[in-house]
Amino acid sequence: MxxxxxxxxxxxxxDQLEKCQVIGQESxxxxxxxxxxxxxxxxxxxxxxxxxLTAWQRVQLSRHPSRPYTLDHVRGLCGDTFLELHGDRGFKDDKAMIGGLGKIGGQSFMIIGQQKGYNTKTRQYRNFGMANPEGYRKALRLMKMAEKFGIPVVTLIDTPGAYPGLEAEERGQGEAIARNIYEMVLLQVPIITIIVGEGASGGALGIGVGDRVYMLENTWYSVISPESCSSILWKSWEYKERAADALKLTSADMKKQNLVDDIIPEPLGGAHYDRETTFRTVEEYILKGYNELKVLSTEDLIAQRMDKYTKMGEFKE
Incomplete structure (x- = not known):
């Protein structure tokens, strides 16, 4: 650990407890x-x-190296029923964005999410969870497939942001994310979104338009990371803790602002302390959200989704 x-x-x-137990066993x-x-x-x-915990400490927990990533959640939720699907049918298969069909509680879902790596080799393979345009186009292809067959969509968000490289911009990164947001608003099947780690910038929003949006307790969701915010405002990363507080990016802050629907509790210490309990809790929230949404007509589903997002940002002075 x-x-x-x-x-x-x-x-x-x-460490003290372990030593005490060893002494008891050996004497x-x-x-x-x-x-x-x-x-x-x-x-x-x-x-x-x-x-x-402070806001910055929750950011640190969301990045904990032992924290379950998207594929861990998929395996914990679906077991052997998950079938991964590949490619955007236009350029290539983006390894930072995974997606496929799986069963949760006996119900089929199209599951899509960003995947990070566990070590240097897999982090490079997964591009640190930062998807290229083809990743968002793959996600959209799978969502359209789900719509065609009437399968609800689950998106799992864990990304420091969309890949900002020159080649990504050349292939239309901004357009791909904007297209996904537009199409997700009008998708004719229920969408359940869960932030399982980091939820940063347009990289998260590209698969983040949901009828139900949940955040695990020790995650964050913001237009920018605390380090990047600090470097822009103060020309240094030294003020990242101050930036984290100012951004109001924790699950409690997001729930207070009505930007997410609910907070999924984690075991004491974080999701990595008890993965199985975390997976079962996430499953409960997915099925609860789906049961609330499946009774709605297509027209009501889209109308409620549009109403949900058009109300965001309203305030009174």
């Missing part, structure tokens, strides 16, 4: 009471830390 800076007190207590000394005291202190410390 890797630990973030603010998790070091937890690491110290877990005749009764250490039950000591182990119990350490464990109680460990639980209190975890609650104290994780219930009072």
């Amino acid at each position: 890797e630990y973030l800076d603010f998790e070091l007190p937890i690491k110290e207590l877990e 005749e000394v009764d250490v039950t009471s000591t182990c119990t005291q350490i464990n109680e202190k460990l639980i209190e410390t975890k609650k104290s830390i994780y219930e009072n």
Whole structure:
């Protein structure tokens, strides 16, 4: 297990607990009471830390190297029923954007999302979860296929942004994302969107127009990352914590602004501490959202979706 800076007190207590248990196993000394005291202190410390996280600390948790990525969620939700589909039928298959058919709770879904890598080799292979235009066009192709066969869509967002390279712009990155947003608004099947990690900029919005939008508790959703915001405003990354607070990018902030529908709770410490519980909770929210949407007519579904997004940004002084 890797630990973030603010998790070091937890690491110290877990190391103490492990040593205490080893002493008890290797000697005749009764250490039950000591182990119990350490464990109680460990639980209190975890609650104290994780219930009072800053915006920047939640950003760090969303990027935790042990956190489940999109394909982990897909395997946890669908098991062996997932069939990945490839290519945009125009340029090539973008490895940063995955998609395919799978069953969740016995119901077929078209599942689409950004995939990051686990090490240097796979991060390069997945382009760090930053999709090119062909990735968004593949996503749109799969959504149109789902619409044709009346299959609901689930999108899982985890990206630091769309790929900003010259070749991506040459192939129409902006147009591809804008086209997806336009087409998703008018898609004739239910769309359930979940931010499972980072939700940054147009890279997230390109598959982020949903009838139900949920955020896992320790994720973020914003027009820009805290580091990029800091570098633009203060010409340095040193103010990233201040930028994270100002951007109001946490799940609680987004729910307060009515930009997402609900927050999916995570196990104490984050999704990586108990993956199975996280997958089951995500499944519950997907099925709950689908059951609410499947009773709507196509006209009502699209009308509610358009109304949902046209109301965003309204405020009174």
